Amino acid sequence: MSALMIKAEHVSKYYRLGKLGSGRLREDLANWIKRRPAVSNEINEHSKQEIWALRNVNFEVQRGEVLGFIGNNGAGKSTLLKIISRITLPTSGCVYGNGRIASLLEIGTGFHIELTGRENIYLNGNILGMNKKEITSRLDEIIDFSGIERFIDTPVKRYSSGMYMRLAFAVAAHLDPEILIVDEVLAVGDAEFQRKCLGKMKEVSSQQGKTVLFVSHNMQALKNLCHRCITLQQGEIIDEGKPEIVIGNYLKKQQNNFTYQSYEAPESAPGNDYIRIKKAALTADYIDGFDIVDIRTPLHIHFEFWYKDIDPGSLIVGVHLFTFSGECIFDICSEPKKYNNGLYEVDCNIPGNFLNDGNYYISVVFVKNTTQRLFYFEACLSFEVQDYRSDTAWFGKWIGYVRPSFPVIVKAKPE
Amino acid sequence: MSNNLQWDWKIDHKISLFKWDFKEIWQYKDLLLRFVRRDLIANYQQTILGPFWILLQPVLTTITYYIIFGKIAKISTEGIPPLLFYLPGIIIWSYFSDCLNSTMYTFLHNSTLFSKVYFPRLIIPLSNIISHTVRMLVQLALFVVIYVAFIAVDHSAHISASIILMPFILLLTAAFALGAGLIISVITARYRDLDYALQFIIRLFMFATPVIYPASIVPENLKTIFWLNPLTPAIETFRTGFFSTNTLQLQPLLVATAITIILLITGLALFKKLETKLMDII
Numbered sequence: 001m002s003a004l005m006i007k008a009e010h011v012s013k014y015y016r017l018g019k020l021g022s023g024r025l026r027e028d029l030a031n032w033i034k035r036r037p038a039v040s041n042e043i044n045e046h047s048k049q050e051i052w053a054l055r056n057v058n059f060e061v062q063r064g065e066v067l068g069f070i071g072n073n074g075a076g077k078s079t080l081l082k083i084i085s086r087i088t089l090p091t092s093g094c095v096y097g098n099g100r101i102a103s104l105l106e107i108g109t110g111f112h113i114e115l116t117g118r119e120n121i122y123l124n125g126n127i128l129g130m131n132k133k134e135i136t137s138r139l140d141e142i143i144d145f146s147g148i149e150r151f152i153d154t155p156v157k158r159y160s161s162g163m164y165m166r167l168a169f170a171v172a173a174h175l176d177p178e179i180l181i182v183d184e185v186l187a188v189g190d191a192e193f194q195r196k197c198l199g200k201m202k203e204v205s206s207q208q209g210k211t212v213l214f215v216s217h218n219m220q221a222l223k224n225l226c227h228r229c230i231t232l233q234q235g236e237i238i239d240e241g242k243p244e245i246v247i248g249n250y251l252k253k254q255q256n257n258f259t260y261q262s263y264e265a266p267e268s269a270p271g272n273d274y275i276r277i278k279k280a281a282l283t284a285d286y287i288d289g290f291d292i293v294d295i296r297t298p299l300h301i302h303f304e305f306w307y308k309d310i311d312p313g314s315l316i317v318g319v320h321l322f323t324f325s326g327e328c329i330f331d332i333c334s335e336p337k338k339y340n341n342g343l344y345e346v347d348c349n350i351p352g353n354f355l356n357d358g359n360y361y362i363s364v365v366f367v368k369n370t371t372q373r374l375f376y377f378e379a380c381l382s383f384e385v386q387d388y389r390s391d392t393a394w395f396g397k398w399i400g401y402v403r404p405s406f407p408v409i410v411k412a413k414p415e
Numbered sequence: 416m417s418n419n420l421q422w423d424w425k426i427d428h429k430i431s432l433f434k435w436d437f438k439e440i441w442q443y444k445d446l447l448l449r450f451v452r453r454d455l456i457a458n459y460q461q462t463i464l465g466p467f468w469i470l471l472q473p474v475l476t477t478i479t480y481y482i483i484f485g486k487i488a489k490i491s492t493e494g495i496p497p498l499l500f501y502l503p504g505i506i507i508w509s510y511f512s513d514c515l516n517s518t519m520y521t522f523l524h525n526s527t528l529f530s531k532v533y534f535p536r537l538i539i540p541l542s543n544i545i546s547h548t549v550r551m552l553v554q555l556a557l558f559v560v561i562y563v564a565f566i567a568v569d570h571s572a573h574i575s576a577s578i579i580l581m582p583f584i585l586l587l588t589a590a591f592a593l594g595a596g597l598i599i600s601v602i603t604a605r606y607r608d609l610d611y612a613l614q615f616i617i618r619l620f621m622f623a624t625p626v627i628y629p630a631s632i633v634p635e636n637l638k639t640i641f642w643l644n645p646l647t648p649a650i651e652t653f654r655t656g657f658f659s660t661n662t663l664q665l666q667p668l669l670v671a672t673a674i675t676i677i678l679l680i681t682g683l684a685l686f687k688k689l690e691t692k693l694m695d696i697i
Contacts, residue, residue: 007422015695086533088694089428096422101533109531114457123453126446127532155460 003063004098005179005211006084011093013054013079013235053079054090055235061179064209068216068226068243070250076235077215081105081183084213099178099211102129106183108168113157117148117167120156124171138174146170165193173200180204183215194396201225219247220387220395251292251386258382259283266306275366275375278304278343282362282381285352294388295403296352301381303346303364307339313369315339319348324359324382329401336370356403357387430688440535450542455549469550470557473509477501484627493629493660496565502558503653504626510551510585511592511646512617517543518596519613522604522693529694536690537683540596544589551585562657577663578656584649591645591675597682601689605696625650631661645671 054076061067069077082088084095085103110127111120121142125135135142143152146167148159156164182201198221205212205225216222222229222243229246231239239246262279263269269276285298293299301319318333332348346364361382366374387398440447459465481497484490492500518540522529525539603610624646625633633641641647648667655661 082530083426086426086691087530089430089691090426091428093427095426096424097426098423103532105531110528112453112457114460115453119453119456123449126449127528127534129534131445132449 004060005063005065006059006061006095006097006213008057008059008080008084009094009096011054011057011080011083011090011095012052013076013083013088014091015051015053052235054083057093057232057235057237059230059237059240061211061213063211065228066205066212066214066226068214068222068229069232070215070217070219070222070229070247071232074234075232077232078105078183079235080232081181081213081215085181097179100129101179101181102175102177103181104128104172104175104183105181107172108164111156111164111168114155116155117146117152117159118143120167121171124168125175128172128175129177130175134176142170142174145173162193169193169197169200173197173204177210179211179213181213184217195394198225198395218395219251220389223247224395248290248292258380261380262304269306270377270380271305272375274307274309274368275377276306276308277364277377277380278306280364280377280380282383287352292386293383294386295355295357296388297385298352299350299383301346301348301350301362304343305346305366306343308341309368309374312338312340313372315374316367316370317346318365318367319346320363320365321350322361322363322379323401324361327401329355329360333365333367353405354402355385356398356400357385358401359384430691435683435687436535440537440541443534443538446534447538447542447545450538451546451549454542454546466553469553473502473505473554473557476505476509480505480627490628491632493631493654493658495654495658495660499558499562499565499658500629500654501627502561503657504624504650506551506554506558507584507588507646507650507653508621508624508626509554510547511588512621513547513550514544514589514592515596515599515617517547518593519599519603521596521600523607523610537686540593540600544593548585548589573657573659575656575659575663577652580652580663580668581656584652587645587672587675588649590679591671594675594678594680594682597686598678601685601693604689604693620644629654629660642667643670643674645675647671 057076057080059067069080071077079088081103082105083090084097085101085105087103087105108124110124112123115123118139121139122132122135126132143149146152146163146169148163148167151159151163156167159167201212201214201221202225204210212225214222214226226243228241229239229243230237231246231250239249259282260280261277262281263277266276266278269278271277279302281302283300283302284293285300286292287294287296290297303317307315314336315338316333316336318331320331321329323329334346359382361379363379364377366376368374389395389398459468477498480501485492485497485501521536521539529536599613603613623641623644630641630647630651642664648664648671651661652663652668655663
């Protein structure tokens with residue numbers, strides 16, 4: 001009656017680092033001999049090296065459901081998939097399940113470079129749980145999907161990495177388990193390869209009604225493929241529900257933002273004899289129904305500063321925008337003008353549909369008489385722009401530093 | 416609710432020592448044979464002589480032993496032509512040490528594979544043993560060819576009834592290697608530094624096995640210990656079967672069988688107990 005495929009009950013996993021993994025008999029013996037006089041120390045040391053990779057995790061998966069897991073590195077996603085795949089054991093708790101599982105924790109598992117592509121299809125297929133008959137019946141399809149018919153009887157070591165991956169994914173794509181477990185395997189390969197993989201994933205989940213557990217850092221893919229998402233943080237489920245909502249909550253928490261700083265008195269404010277910063281703020285004009293900064297969101301930069309110069313010249317205030325990897329996106333500045341001493345405010349707008357997704361920081365520069373740098377307030381604001389795409393089949397990284405929505409027009413030309 | 420439902424499988428931390436799921440291994444027989452095929456193809460694909468290495472290896476070893484131990488050290492071969500005397504020892508010994516060497520590295524050599532996909536881990540040592548059995552059978556065929564050639568030349572055939580024990584001897588050798596290998600595999604996965612010591616011990620162990628000398632020259636006071644080595648009755652029964660130089664020693668063979676069974680059960684239980692737990696260490 002019930003269409004439950006997997007049920008995880010109070011699953012916990014605990015790792016001990018260091019001591020127990022010394023891997024050397026001599027050291028372990030020495031520790032064992034030393035243990036008695038140094039009991040208290042040992043215990044303290046142990047408690048530091050214990051890690052709960054999963055803590056009391058409970059969830060259920062229905063037949064035909066695509067469940068996505070999100071979380072930072074080390075949140076426990078992969079550990080959870082490994083437990084369900086029977087690669088490692090839970091420390092406590094249980095996982096119950098129905099049906100045959102195939103795990104894709106990497107593609108091309110067990111490929112042997114000395115063997116031909118064809119031999120490797122069988123080898124990899126067998127390793128992933130297919131039997132010989134199943135592989136033989138799908139062999140033509142697999143070879144066709146891989147697109148490397150010409151090299152199928154060449155040893156895999158002569159393949160380019162792209163060919164290798166295409167072949168590996170072709171095998172994986174033709175698995176036919178009742179439950180499919182996929183861990184970040186789509187993060188590899190070139191754009192075309194990723195497109196193909198994600199297309200296949202979509203086909204598998206939506207048309208074939210397979211139960212899929214899916215870990216990815218590709219939020220677009222998760223949003224498009226999953227019916228439900230779970231967020232893990234330090235081994236615990238902290239959020240669960242509709243993908244848009246769960247992903248939105250996760251991204252909000254993730255946004256590496258430093259969007260506001262203000263100082264009461266000039267003495268304690270950053271700056272020098274000429275310039276003291278009173279306030280720096282970045283505000284977003286959120287799109288209706290969203291509360292994260294994505295590529296469509298207009299941004300406002302606002303500064304206030306105290307200016308003090310006994311011999312004032314012309315002053316320029318410049319705003320520099322950098323990516324986290326250090327490339328300057330723009331350097332814009334105010335008109336050179338003479339100002340009296342006092343408090344000033346600066347405003348600058350970054351329109352929506354201008355920046356590409358990514359992490360950015362802003363620096364402000366104050367320049368006197370075109371060349372004399374009075375103060376450089378470096379990396380005073382930082383923010384992250386999330387990707388946003390309306391219905392599209394392409395989930396890979398959109399290239400380019402900026403992503404303006406200039407129209408690109410194609411129309412028929414009379415011959 | 417979960418208690419009322421019928422589940423196909425269940426994962427928890429409890430592992431029973433003796434609940435060996437041989438049915439599951441049977442389900443994975445395609446994978447087992449695939450690994451055998453992979454080993455056989457991959458190992459000989461790039462070598463110039465290809466599969467002839469399987470034959471060349473015992474022949475070259477025999478010639479070396481003949482020169483060093485037969486000609487120089489002048490160790491007795493009990494009147495058996497040296498080529499025929501050394502081959503059985505070499506075949507059994509290399510079968511044993513190949514099986515042991517591949518089984519004991521089950522975890523260390525397959526850690527990446529084991530961390531990515533599930534299948535009964537016992538498939539790996541079993542497939543290794545099968546592929547080494549194929550090699551050993553080829554070598555055995557070579558022995559029979561040489562044996563027949565010798566008979567044709569000097570008509571000195573002395574086959575005895577114990578030749579029917581041959582399949583049992585080979586099984587015993589494989590089971591001994593598997594049992595010992597499984598035990599060592601879980602230990603070396605944990606303590607990698609034991610690896611070097613073990614390699615050394617295995618090399619020395621060959622000299623405690625009647626490969627290059629007949630069991631009859633072992634001094635009386637060492638005989639009891641000497642015959643406790645399951646390989647001793649294995650090789651000696653082999654020689655008795657083909658050359659009738661000695662009478663069949665049934666009692667040591669039974670003792671060897673008992674020792675092997677104990678080792679094998681211990682090995683399987685340890686392996687079962689630790690196969691998944693070790694994944695957190697390696």
